[in-house]
Amino acid sequence: MTDLHDIDRAEVMAFVDGEIVGDRAAVIRVHLEECDACRAYAESLRATSASLAAWDGGAAPASLDARVLDALTRSGGSGRGAPRRWFPAWGLAGWGLAGASVAAAALAAVLVPRMWPTAPASVPTSMATTADAAGRPAEPVAAATPPAQASIPAATMPEARESTVGGAARLARDVATTRTTQPEAAKATAPSTPASAEAFRNRVEAARSDASARQETVAQTAAAPVAVPPAAMAAPPPPAASRPPSASLPTAADASVRLGAAGTAGGRGGAMTERRAGIVAAPRFSLGLAASLEVADLDAAREAMTAVIRARKLSASWSALTAANDPTREAEVAIYAPLDQLEAILTELRKLGQERSESSTEIDLASELREISGRIAAARTADPRADVAALEAERREIEAGLTRARILLRLVKTSHR
Amino acid sequence: MLAFAAGDRTAFDELFDRYRDLVWRFFCRRVPDAARAEELAQETFLAVIQGAKRYEPRAAFRSYLFGIAFNVLQASRRKARRAHDQPDETFDPPGPSSDPADVIWVRQALAALEPGEREVLMLREYEALSYDEIAALLDVPVGTVRSRLFRAREALRASLAGGPVREVRS
Numbered sequence: 001m002t003d004l005h006d007i008d009r010a011e012v013m014a015f016v017d018g019e020i021v022g023d024r025a026a027v028i029r030v031h032l033e034e035c036d037a038c039r040a041y042a043e044s045l046r047a048t049s050a051s052l053a054a055w056d057g058g059a060a061p062a063s064l065d066a067r068v069l070d071a072l073t074r075s076g077g078s079g080r081g082a083p084r085r086w087f088p089a090w091g092l093a094g095w096g097l098a099g100a101s102v103a104a105a106a107l108a109a110v111l112v113p114r115m116w117p118t119a120p121a122s123v124p125t126s127m128a129t130t131a132d133a134a135g136r137p138a139e140p141v142a143a144a145t146p147p148a149q150a151s152i153p154a155a156t157m158p159e160a161r162e163s164t165v166g167g168a169a170r171l172a173r174d175v176a177t178t179r180t181t182q183p184e185a186a187k188a189t190a191p192s193t194p195a196s197a198e199a200f201r202n203r204v205e206a207a208r209s210d211a212s213a214r215q216e217t218v219a220q221t222a223a224a225p226v227a228v229p230p231a232a233m234a235a236p237p238p239p240a241a242s243r244p245p246s247a248s249l250p251t252a253a254d255a256s257v258r259l260g261a262a263g264t265a266g267g268r269g270g271a272m273t274e275r276r277a278g279i280v281a282a283p284r285f286s287l288g289l290a291a292s293l294e295v296a297d298l299d300a301a302r303e304a305m306t307a308v309i310r311a312r313k314l315s316a317s318w319s320a321l322t323a324a325n326d327p328t329r330e331a332e333v334a335i336y337a338p339l340d341q342l343e344a345i346l347t348e349l350r351k352l353g354q355e356r357s358e359s360s361t362e363i364d365l366a367s368e369l370r371e372i373s374g375r376i377a378a379a380r381t382a383d384p385r386a387d388v389a390a391l392e393a394e395r396r397e398i399e400a401g402l403t404r405a406r407i408l409l410r411l412v413k414t415s416h417r
Numbered sequence: 418m419l420a421f422a423a424g425d426r427t428a429f430d431e432l433f434d435r436y437r438d439l440v441w442r443f444f445c446r447r448v449p450d451a452a453r454a455e456e457l458a459q460e461t462f463l464a465v466i467q468g469a470k471r472y473e474p475r476a477a478f479r480s481y482l483f484g485i486a487f488n489v490l491q492a493s494r495r496k497a498r499r500a501h502d503q504p505d506e507t508f509d510p511p512g513p514s515s516d517p518a519d520v521i522w523v524r525q526a527l528a529a530l531e532p533g534e535r536e537v538l539m540l541r542e543y544e545a546l547s548y549d550e551i552a553a554l555l556d557v558p559v560g561t562v563r564s565r566l567f568r569a570r571e572a573l574r575a576s577l578a579g580g581p582v583r584e585v586r587s
Contacts, residue, residue: 010567017541019548019563048573052527052542054519057442064441064455065433068462072429371495375556383558390484391556 007031012038016045290334291346295353301331308348309333330356369395429469433462436482443486443544448493457493461486480550483540487554526576534569537562 007028014020015028032039295301298321321331331353349355372395379386440461444454464485527535533555540551548566552559 010563013567013570014548014563017548017566044574045570048570049542051519052523052538052573054517055446055523055543056520057438057445057543060437060441060458061451061455064437064458067455067459068433068437069430071459071463072466379556382561386556386558387553388556390488390553394488 007038009038009041012042013045016042290332290357291349292330292332292356293349293353294356295329295331298329298331301352304352305331305333305349308345312345329353429466432465432478436479437462439544440482440486443483444490446539446543447490453493457486457489460489464489477550479544480546480554483544483546483550484554487540522576526573529576530569530572534565534572537565538569538573541566 011020011028012032015025015032020028032042293301302321333349372391376388376391376395379388379391437458440458441454444457444461445451448454448457461482465482468485527539530538536555537551540546540554541548546554548559548562552562555562
């Protein structure tokens with residue numbers, strides 16, 4: 001039936017869809033008037049479309065309005081940056097890059113709320129992701145660090161804080177699973193993700209499965225001592241081959257070095273293996289977690305968070321407290337953590353206050369880059385004139401993520417000199 | 418969109434009012450639960466907000482918007498594949514049991530289609546994108562769009578014969 005005329009059914013379909021114009025459309029129109037079979041076919045197509053239209057999908061829930069409009073408000077009213085829809089769900093690249101971005105923001109005289117300037121044994125100063133009132137990058141949270149609070153004009157803090165977070169988030173490529181909880185008072189306008197808790201757990205389980213496949217490496221990494229002698233901070237990290245198999249837990253700097261060296265964000269266990277083996281394969285997972293809590297006592301929360309980090313011999317990439325006179329009393333922390341400790345750490349953090357949000361991140365820019373490059377190549381093979389602009393744009397975005405990661409690597413190396 | 422990119426907040430309100438249901442329906446027809454559909458719809462509008470400064474009116478905004486939505490959907494599917502180590506090509510968006518028979522039939526008929534054909538058909542029928550727009554979005558030649566669409570509709574026409582009982586007016 002398809003080829004009974006010089007007009008086939010596919011062409012009739014295209015005509016019905018309005019895809020044929022000009023003289024050819026006129027020819028088909030006349031043909032449909034004369035040919036009962038083709039006219040019946042055209043009618044059947046319209047009937048099919050009418051049948052499909054029965055599945056309307058309904059109207060969007062009102063909660064979507066609140067979430068999007070809240071995000072818009074946080075973005076500053078137009079496309080001026082990433083809205084802080086959740087606690088910044090940063091990939092490792094984003095977490096590290098937050099240091100560079102916020103340091104730049106600080107140079108522009110942006111102030112932030114009270115910090116925990118610390119001197120972590122395992123995190124180089126270049127990984128700082130916040131800044132003090134003088135615009136100097138502050139160091140990340142770490143174990144065994146006495147609290148010290150910057151003196152910052154309170155009136156400027158909330159705005160500065162938001163722009164700091166936004167600047168970091170803008171640099172981050174968000175590939176996170178996120179769980180968000182909101183205090184009752186904030187629910188009217190704040191985003192909430194009722195189903196993401198389950199998704200989060202699924203992701204953690206999936207990550208654990210992946211981790212168990214590399215059980216030996218992960219266990220070795222998680223059990224390793226954390227302390228890096230302060231003197232080591234002044235020197236670049238040793239070449240991968242020279243590091244002992246029982247190397248310490250990777251610090252934020254380690255992660256960045258791996259990330260830059262491998263051209264991807266690396267999973268903790270897999271990345272360590274990769275370093276020793278001379279980069280044999282792109283790791284699959286990188287995981288970190290971030291939490292934001294509304295607490296009764298900011299100083300107590302800071303100490304408790306530091307204790308959690310210290311007890312587990314981890315390192316934090318970012319932290320902040322709201323100003324002393326800020327009624328929200330929010331404490332935030334971002335921590336690099338082994339997969340097998342993720343849920344336990346979150347459980348501990350949740351005890352410290354009313355949870356506002358938490359997130360875990362995973363990122364694998366290298367495999368994404370390979371995937372998109374493959375799709376572009378396949379499309380061009382199929383049709384040399386194929387329009388691959390959208391894919392190219394996505395590839396550029398991924399490449400930009402890698403570039404940022406490499407810039408971070410240079411910053412880290414510079415800080416070691 | 419250009420007005421919004423220039424800082425006109427009310428322009429976004431207008432865009433959102435105009436497209437919120439369309440974006441919502443895009444996802445609720447493609448993902449298995451309403452909460453996830455809402456998350457992805459939110460993500461789409463966030464991407465619009467974030468990308469406003471870079472927006473260039475090279476195509477209809479509708480096409481731009483569904484391009485973003487499709488990318489969000491694909492990213493979500495990739496994550497699901499990685500997380501569960503299995504393909505996420507299933508199409509089983511459950512609806513309330515009170516759905517009319519017509520709607521149930523449509524979902525079943527769409528589920529029976531080959532994924533590539535189903536996506537083309539849905540983009541055409543529900544998002545009303547042109548063949549060129551679909552080709553750009555899926556990164557396939559226009560001829561492929563046309564052939565997939567044709568096969569999908571042929572399959573649907575066959576299903577239609579066994580569809581729900583319809584009222585016949587005499």
